[in-house]
Amino acid sequence: MNEKQKNTDANQYPLYILGTRVDDVSIEEAIEKINFQFSIFNFQKFIVTPNPEICLYALKDEHYRRDILDKAFLGLPDGFGLKIAALIFGEKLRNRVTGVDFTEALMEYAAQNSARVFLFGGEEGVAEKCKEVLENKYKGLQIVGVMSGKISNFQFSN
Numbered sequence: 001m002n003e004k005q006k007n008t009d010a011n012q013y014p015l016y017i018l019g020t021r022v023d024d025v026s027i028e029e030a031i032e033k034i035n036f037q038f039s040i041f042n043f044q045k046f047i048v049t050p051n052p053e054i055c056l057y058a059l060k061d062e063h064y065r066r067d068i069l070d071k072a073f074l075g076l077p078d079g080f081g082l083k084i085a086a087l088i089f090g091e092k093l094r095n096r097v098t099g100v101d102f103t104e105a106l107m108e109y110a111a112q113n114s115a116r117v118f119l120f121g122g123e124e125g126v127a128e129k130c131k132e133v134l135e136n137k138y139k140g141l142q143i144v145g146v147m148s149g150k151i152s153n154f155q156f157s158n
Contacts, residue, residue, distance in 0.1 A: 014075065015093065017085050018055040020065060021075045026095045027105045030074055034106070037073070038115065046120075047106075048072040049099040051079030076102055111138035119146045 013024035025033065030047075037045065048069055050058075058065035069075060076097040077083070086093035110117050119127040119134075127146035135141050 015086065015091050017050075017082055017089065017091075017093075018059050020050050020055040020058045020069055021072075022050055022077045022082060022086075022093065023074050024077065024093055024095055025074070025097070027097050027102055029095075030076060030097065030102065031105055031109050033074065034109065035113070038113075045073035046071075047074045047076065047102075049076045049078035049097070049102065050082070052081035052085060053079075055082070055085070078102075107134050107138045107141055111141040114140070114142065116142045116144045118144055121147075121149050124148045 014021045015024055016022070023030075034045075048054075050069060054069070058069055076099075077093055077095055078097060078099050080096060083093045083096060107117070109115065119130055121127065122130075125148065127148050131143045131146050135143060
């Protein structure tokens, strides 16, 4: 079966919306997958939370889609618009995982399991403020670094 075929089984993922991979998993399934992978492999991974705007941006920027979105460990469906888009394309997206909700669950997991976290993105100073807020909320959380950044500030090489 081709990986880009329609998602007809409720437990089958990923699916593709405008060419962007979206893993149709719940927050709980995402945390389970992270726990399993980290118990076997001890190397860095990153997670993206595509929303409709990101899917549209990826249509225009092949490097962004290929070098960032496609290489992510998970692409969590962030935005109700993805559920609508999936229906328009004849797919069924059973989950919506907002970046905020997932971040909360992931930070709780990281604090409980001594996992190290690096925060990347947002306007200047946002990642630093998030580090402060999250470390106060989740005792034992190890945020090892932060970096601001916006998609438009990056250039990709072939």
